[in-house]
Amino acid sequence: MKWKSWALLIGFAGAAAGGGIIYLRVHGLSARAKPSAVEEWAARRVRDLATPSSVKAAVNPVRPTELVLAEARDHYADHCATCHGNRGDGKTMIGDGLFPPPPDLRGDATQRLTDGEIMNIIRNGIRFTGMPGFGGSDEDNWKLTHFIRHLPTLSEKERDLMNEINNLEGKPNEHDH
Secondary structure, three states, rough: OHHHHHHHHHHHHHHHHHHHHHHHHHHHHOOOOOOOOHHHHHHHHHHHOOOHHHHHHHOOOOOOOOOHHHHHHHHHHHHHHHHHHOOOOOOOHHHHHHOOOOOOOOHHHHHOHHHHHHHHHHHHOOOOOOOOOOOOHHHHHHHHHHHHHHHHHHOOHHHHHHHHHHHHOOOOOOOOO
């Protein structure tokens, strides 16, 4: 009975490896291709499994005041929007070239993460993606966590203020000549 289990396991592993090779031969390793649903699911699952429960349970100690959101907005515009965009949708020249592409930070997949998970991603990054670990102070990272939570309700005025910092949306600003 034991050898049958081993044979079955080896058969499944061989079939998976064969399927992977065929997939790679057909689709290649282009960074321009949109990840498949399976790739997205697997990446999220691996990230979830690799995140310690203490990180998931961490509570944001910074109160989300208007000043905190303004500071985080400006920090985000200067450091994060290059890849994630002022809207948080990841639709930027840099973001379009990354594989996997930056997630829409306003979407459910990001907004369902705990504050601890978001802060951990900001601080430590995500291996094998374009998301670097920025380190930085915990206070700044917690502020950014609040701002990421705020992105789904971002106002046009806030986007204009961000565009004054990074001009990502191509609107003229006071720095243009």
